[in-house]
Amino acid sequence: MTYKINFKISMFLVLCFAMLACTQTKSQTLDSSGTESSQFRLAFAVTDLSVGTNRLAFGIIESGEGPVRDIPIEIKTYYLDGPSPDDPIETLIPTYRSWPTGQGIYTTTVQFNHAGRWGILASSTTKNKEFDASAGISVRMKSLVPMPGNKPPMSVTKTTEIISELPSITSDPNPNIHLYKTPLNEAVTSGRPTIVVFATPAFCSTSTCGPQLEILSSFELNYGGKANFIHVEIYDNPHEIQGDISRGVVSNEVLKWNLPSEPWTFIIDSDGLISSRFEGFATFDELEEAFTKTIN
Numbered sequence: 001m002t003y004k005i006n007f008k009i010s011m012f013l014v015l016c017f018a019m020l021a022c023t024q025t026k027s028q029t030l031d032s033s034g035t036e037s038s039q040f041r042l043a044f045a046v047t048d049l050s051v052g053t054n055r056l057a058f059g060i061i062e063s064g065e066g067p068v069r070d071i072p073i074e075i076k077t078y079y080l081d082g083p084s085p086d087d088p089i090e091t092l093i094p095t096y097r098s099w100p101t102g103q104g105i106y107t108t109t110v111q112f113n114h115a116g117r118w119g120i121l122a123s124s125t126t127k128n129k130e131f132d133a134s135a136g137i138s139v140r141m142k143s144l145v146p147m148p149g150n151k152p153p154m155s156v157t158k159t160t161e162i163i164s165e166l167p168s169i170t171s172d173p174n175p176n177i178h179l180y181k182t183p184l185n186e187a188v189t190s191g192r193p194t195i196v197v198f199a200t201p202a203f204c205s206t207s208t209c210g211p212q213l214e215i216l217s218s219f220e221l222n223y224g225g226k227a228n229f230i231h232v233e234i235y236d237n238p239h240e241i242q243g244d245i246s247r248g249v250v251s252n253e254v255l256k257w258n259l260p261s262e263p264w265t266f267i268i269d270s271d272g273l274i275s276s277r278f279e280g281f282a283t284f285d286e287l288e289e290a291f292t293k294t295i296n
Contacts, residue, residue, distance in 0.1 A: 039063045040133035042122060045105050045280040047260050049112065050143035056094075056110045057280055059103075060122060060133055067103055070096045071126050077110060078119035080136065085119070097283045100211045107286060115141040144258050148274050152266065153256035154185040157232050170231060171202035171238035172210070176217040178224070179231040184253070187228035188272045193294040194227060195219055195287070198254060199263035200234040203245055208281035212263045215284045219291070226295050234262055269294045 045057040060068040076088035094108035121134045158169040166175045187194040199209040220229040236251040267276040276290040
């Protein structure tokens with residue numbers, strides 16, 4: 001039997017997955033047609049999708065039950081503005097990534113060869129958990145954010161070697177001073193790989209920013225002699241906010257990156273080029289898979 005998918009983009013905000021990313025845009029989700037499938041929705045943890053190679057991160061919400069966890073699924077992509085919108089472009093097997101917060105998301109690498117409207121269909125044939133869930137997304141011609149293969153902005157980020165100065169450069173309540181010893185522009189030209197995380201732990205509206213910095217600290221502990229590890233605070237004046245986010249001034253060095261959400265993590269290779277980027281929370285394993293390619 002042919003399953004007819006009704007891909008249309010809506011602006012339904014999935015509250016159960018609001019913690020997927022601190023984003024300035026609402027999640028785009030869609031009910032797929034069919035009685036069984038209407039019980040499941042896709043919630044995306046990424047907002048910046050463009051022509052080329054993209055990391056697609058998403059959760060699946062079951063109505064009345066909450067997030068679907070670690071069930072084997074496949075996804076298919078559809079170019080809805082093309083001559084054959086019902087024909088899949090790619091079929092992929094995403095990886096489930098467990099988060100330290102107790103939840104998790106699916107991630108995979110997708111190729112979008114045209115700008116415009118695309119459809120994503122997620123399917124499970126697991127016994128007692130068969131479902132289809134579809135969603136429409138918009139793909140830009142060009143990314144808002146620096147892409148892999150490009151040189152990163154040469155941001156002169158704040159540094160210190162004095163613990164008492166840390167509150168003025170990071171909102172992390174338990175900062176790792178090693179993440180603030182090298183300015184980003186010097187790290188990029190050091191001849192060593194760099195992992196940089198843009199996040200504001202104390203003022204992020206989700207629970208992922210602090211855990212992302214904990215993961216960065218784990219990398220610093222395990223690979224400290226082989227690469228640079230840097231946290232860049234979103235706000236220029238974290239010590240002056242004092243619970244009133246309206247006092248926050250976004251750092252000019254952060255604005256250079258044109259980030260539509262946070263946290264963001266970038267891996268920069270020893271030649272000073274971006275090799276990978278991750279919008280929203282990325283687990284240690286996911287980052288390590290990309291990072292080890294830059295040091296081997």
